[in-house]
Amino acid sequence: xxxxxxxxxxxxxxxxxxxxxxxxxxxxxxxxxxxxxxxxxxxxxxxxxxxxxxxxxxxxxxxxxxxxxxxxxxxxxxxxxxxxxxxxxxxxxxxxxxxxxxxxxxxxxxxxxxxxxxxxxxxxxxxxxxxxxxxxxxxxxxxxxxxxxxxxxxxxxxxxxxxxxxxxxxxxxxxxxxxxxxxxxxxxxxxxxxxxxxxxxxxxxxxxxxxxxxxxxxxxxxxxxxxxxxxxxxxxxxxxxxxxxxxxxxxxxxxxxxxxxxxxxxxxxxxxxxxxxxxxxxxxxxxxxxxxxxxxxxxxxxxxxxxxxxxxxxxxxxxxxxxxxxxxxxxxxxxxxxxxxxxxxxxxxxxxxxxxxxxxxxxxxxxxxxxxxxxxxxxxxxxxxxxxxxxxxxxxxxxxxxxxxxxxxxxxxxxxxxxxxxxxxxxxxxxxxxxxxxxxxxxxxxxxxxxxxxxxxxxxxxxxxxxxxxxxxxxxxxxxxxxxxxxxxxxxxxxxxxxx
Amino acid sequence: xxxxxxxxxxxxxxxxxxxxxxxxxxxxxxxxxxxxxxxxxxxxxxxxxxxxxxxxxxxxxxxxxxxxxxxxxxxxxxxxxxxxxxxxxxxxxxxxxxxxxxxxxxxxxxxxxxxxxxxxxxxxxxxxxxxxxxxxxxxxxxxxxxxx
Ligand SMILES: [Zn+2]
Ligand SMILES: [Zn+2]
Ligand SMILES: [Zn+2]
Ligand SMILES: [Zn+2]
Ligand SMILES: [Zn+2]
Ligand SMILES: [Zn+2]
Numbered sequence: 001x002x003x004x005x006x007x008x009x010x011x012x013x014x015x016x017x018x019x020x021x022x023x024x025x026x027x028x029x030x031x032x033x034x035x036x037x038x039x040x041x042x043x044x045x046x047x048x049x050x051x052x053x054x055x056x057x058x059x060x061x062x063x064x065x066x067x068x069x070x071x072x073x074x075x076x077x078x079x080x081x082x083x084x085x086x087x088x089x090x091x092x093x094x095x096x097x098x099x100x101x102x103x104x105x106x107x108x109x110x111x112x113x114x115x116x117x118x119x120x121x122x123x124x125x126x127x128x129x130x131x132x133x134x135x136x137x138x139x140x141x142x143x144x145x146x147x148x149x150x151x152x153x154x155x156x157x158x159x160x161x162x163x164x165x166x167x168x169x170x171x172x173x174x175x176x177x178x179x180x181x182x183x184x185x186x187x188x189x190x191x192x193x194x195x196x197x198x199x200x201x202x203x204x205x206x207x208x209x210x211x212x213x214x215x216x217x218x219x220x221x222x223x224x225x226x227x228x229x230x231x232x233x234x235x236x237x238x239x240x241x242x243x244x245x246x247x248x249x250x251x252x253x254x255x256x257x258x259x260x261x262x263x264x265x266x267x268x269x270x271x272x273x274x275x276x277x278x279x280x281x282x283x284x285x286x287x288x289x290x291x292x293x294x295x296x297x298x299x300x301x302x303x304x305x306x307x308x309x310x311x312x313x314x315x316x317x318x319x320x321x322x323x324x325x326x327x328x329x330x331x332x333x334x335x336x337x338x339x340x341x342x343x344x345x346x347x348x349x350x351x352x353x354x355x356x357x358x359x360x361x362x363x364x365x366x367x368x369x370x371x372x373x374x375x376x377x378x379x380x381x382x383x384x385x386x387x388x389x390x391x392x393x394x395x396x397x398x399x400x401x402x403x404x405x406x407x408x409x410x411x412x413x414x415x416x417x418x419x420x421x422x423x424x425x426x427x428x429x430x431x432x433x434x435x436x437x438x439x440x441x442x443x444x445x446x447x448x449x450x451x452x453x454x455x456x457x458x459x460x461x462x463x464x465x466x467x468x469x470x471x472x473x474x475x476x477x478x479x480x481x482x483x484x485x486x487x488x489x490x491x492x493x494x495x496x497x498x499x500x
Numbered sequence: 501x502x503x504x505x506x507x508x509x510x511x512x513x514x515x516x517x518x519x520x521x522x523x524x525x526x527x528x529x530x531x532x533x534x535x536x537x538x539x540x541x542x543x544x545x546x547x548x549x550x551x552x553x554x555x556x557x558x559x560x561x562x563x564x565x566x567x568x569x570x571x572x573x574x575x576x577x578x579x580x581x582x583x584x585x586x587x588x589x590x591x592x593x594x595x596x597x598x599x600x601x602x603x604x605x606x607x608x609x610x611x612x613x614x615x616x617x618x619x620x621x622x623x624x625x626x627x628x629x630x631x632x633x634x635x636x637x638x639x640x641x642x643x644x645x646x647x648x
Contacts, residue, residue, distance in 0.1 A: 131599040132562055133506055134513045151599070154506075159598055162563040178597035178604070 038246065038255075042237035045230045047217070052207045052228055055217075059083060067092055069109045072185035073101075079171050080104035082213040105174070105181040107146040116148035116177075130155055132176065143192070145184065149177035156192040160184065164198055170205025220245055221252045236261050257415065258487035259422040263498070267421045271362065288313055289320045289344040292351065320344040361424040368417035371450075375410050382406050382453065392462055401470055405453060408473040412446040412480050419483065431486075431495040438483040445476045507561045514602050526606045546613050551576055553609065554585075555602055565596035567637050568605055577619040580612060584629045586636040588622065593637055 037043045047055060060074045063085055067074060080103070081087045091100050101108040127136045132155035144150035151159070159176045163169045173184040186206055193199050211217045211228050220227045222245035229239045229249060236250035238257070247254055251261040259267075287293065288306040290313035304323070306313040314323035321341030386399040419439050426432045449472045490496050504512065518528045552572040558564045570576065570585035580588040591600060591608055622628065632639055 132510075134510050149599075155598065158506075158563050162560065166564075176597055177599050178591070179595070180597075 036240065038238040038240050042235060042239075042249075043232070044239050044249070046242045047228045047230050049203075049207060049226055052211060052217075053203070055230065056207070056210050059085065063088060072187065073106050073109055076106045076171075076183055076185065077101075077104050079209065079213065082215075083210065084215075105172075105183050107182060132159070145175050145182050145188065147175055147177070147180050147182040149175050149180055151176055153192065157194050160189055160193055160202075161195065161198050164193075164202050164205065168205065170202055171209045218249060218252060221247055254414070256418045256421075258484055259418045260491075263425055264418070264421055266500075267424065270358075287348055287351065289315055289322075289348065315344075316341070320348060358424070361420045365417055365420040368413045368420075372410060372413050372417070375406070378406055378409070378453065379403070389462055394462055398466070401466055401473075402453075405449065405469050405473045408477050408480075409446065409449055409453065412442060412449075412476050415480050415484065416443060416446060422487070425498040425500060427497040427499050429495070429497065431490055435483070435486060435490070438479070438486055442476070442479040442483050445472070445479050449473055449476050505559065507557070507559055510562060511557060518603060523603060523607060525610055526603075546576060546616075549574060549576070553606065555605075562598040562601070565592055565600075565637065566602070566605070567635055568592055568609075569636060576613055577621060578613060578616050579618075579620055579622055582622060582625055582628055582632075584632070586628075586632065586639065593639075 036046065045051075056075075060071050060078060063078060064071055064074050066089065069077075077088055077092075077100070078085070081091070097110070098108055125138070127138055128142050128150060129136050130142065130150075130152040132151050135152065137152050142150040142152055143156060156176070160173060163173045171183075173189070174180060175182045175184065186202075189202055190199060193202060208219075211219055215234055216232065217228050217230050219225075220229065220241040220243060222241065222243055225241060225243045225245065227241050227243060229241065231239070231249055234250060236248055238246050238255035239249045240246045248256055248261060251265065253261070253264060256264050288304075288308065288311060291306060291308050291311040293306055293308040293311065304315050304317050306315070315321065316323055319338075319341035321338065321344055382402045382405075386402050389399045389402075390396060416439070419435075419442075423432075423436065423439065426435070449469075452469065452472055487496075515528065518526070522528060551570055551574055554569050554571040556567040568587060570581060570587065575581060575583055575585050582588075587609065589608065589612060591597075591605065
């Protein structure tokens with residue numbers, strides 16, 4: 001966004017008049033709009049920062065054709081309703097309008113305003129005193145909002161700059177007068193601000209709150225990317241940003257088919273909580289049979305005392321039974337088969353089994369994630385191979401199959417990664433067995449393709465290799481589709497039952 | 501007043517008008533410019549008492565609010581005044597406006613004292629005084645009911 005370009009907002013409007021101040025942004029709308037869809041009917045647009053501003057203006061204008069109040073007032077009202085047009089219309093036409101304007105902190109444009117009279121410091125000259133710097137100015141150097149509180153331009157600039165830069169406030173900067181709730185609209189802010197850096201920050205704050213409050217918009221979560229995605233209804237579907245990042249519109253995570261947003265969130269929370277788990281399972285530890293705290297045996301004695309200060313249970317390292325009945329048979333546990341000790345060991349086994357199970361899924365999930373992180377390396381090495389092949393009389397177009405193979409490999413890894421989250425929560429039934437078979441097939445096919453791509457394939461018969469690689473990636477893609485289709489069918493037919 | 505920054509210039513003017521025509525019950529010590537004396541208004545719980553307010557200003561004043569605390573021997577016993585002199589008053593932080601001044605802060609604090617019906621410390625006084633930052637502006641105030 002070009003901040004020096006003040007025509008983004010109309011500069012000539014006199015905001016104290018209450019007249020309709022128009023936004024002047026002329027972007028050729030029709031030619032700019034480009035609908036995308038990633039892998040099915042779900043359509044979306046990718047918006048640049050300028051497009052976002054344009055979209056905001058369009059939203060305001062659309063509402064304005066119906067409500068017919070100043071554009072600025074409409075913006076503040078829309079923002080108050082999180083850019084939900086319907087909600088605004090409903091309140092506007094069905095409720096008490098005066099209350100509505102009061103709640104949203106704007107002056108009711110249908111009412112004659114009782115603006116505060118300017119403080120005339122010299123009746124003859126008509127000069128006014130600024131209540132912030134206590135200096136006297138001619139009226140042309142004083143300005144303010146509809147409420148009538150007037151301050152000098154210099155003080156307005158300082159005031160807005162402090163709010164924007166120090167406090168990070170954009171949409172909700174109130175008039176500088178004490179206890180005056182009237183909000184500063186964006187044309188006024190842009191007109192009064194001097195420093196282009198502050199203007200830029202201000203526009204970021206405005207667009208950011210527009211995107212964040214708007215259910216149908218989402219920033220691309222990729223770091224340093226400033227595009228946003230616009231949809232016409234919210235659904236957990238993949239969207240691809242112009243920067244290349246593909247993510248789920250509903251939750252903002254990397255596209256995670258076949259697992260659904262809620263379950264993925266639960267999994268991620270579990271992973272965060274359990275990050276110490278792998279250390280925890282070290283061979284020489286057992287859990288206290290009473291409180292399950294981890295106990296490390298650091299000496300030869302079998303009499304263990306739990307280090308958890310709230311527990312301090314006495315137990316036997318060998319049988320995990322309570323220590324007391326062991327009496328003085330210090331190093332020799334002969335109670336291994338007694339009921340109490342058995343129950344304690346069973347409980348421990350159970351908790352270990354649950355942990356082992358979690359680790360099984362977690363490891364596979366992490367492995368695929370790890371491999372995906374090396375994807376750029378693979379692309380680089382494949383690029384080398386493609387260049388080499390072109391020197392062996394293959395055309396550029398003929399060697400594209402290698403890039404395609406890496407694309408598919410990455411897609412398969414990503415799908416596999418999320419299948420382990422899905423599988424972790426899945427309760428066993430006939431369909432889950434089929435799912436696990438599909439998962440195994442895809443896993444095997446993916447590893448074969450991966451190995452094949454890493455081999456030195458340039459020395460062999462190129463035509464032959466092309467055929468083999470294509471066969472392999474087509475097979476992978478087919479297995480991936482089969483797995484996803486099966487899971488989707490299960491969603492429709494309610495096959496999937498989750499544990500926890 | 502050449503050479504003064506806008507914030508110094510404004511403070512100079514504020515000081516001059518406070519010395520020349522102080523509002524009733526307020527006097528300023530021009531030597532220690534940032535200290536104001538408050539006198540308990542007649543007919544209130546604080547009749548006859550004298551309090552000292554300390555104002556500290558940053559170079560961003562008046563866009564940045566002043567740091568205002570009671571100092572000296574006599575800290576008023578009031579549900580919004582902690583025994584270390586910190587004052588729980590929204591215009592000193594969240595509701596500060598650059599159009600407010602030393603005078604308007606003094607008047608707000610006077611009216612806060614005048615409307616008090618029972619002399620007591622805030623209920624969380626002991627804990628707050630032990631744990632708070634020296635600068636009351638660093639406190640995330642949870643404003644008490646303003647009618648007290
Ligand atoms: Zn001014
Ligand atoms: Zn105002
Ligand atoms: Zn992006
Ligand atoms: Zn999602
Ligand atoms: Zn224990
Ligand atoms: Zn034992």
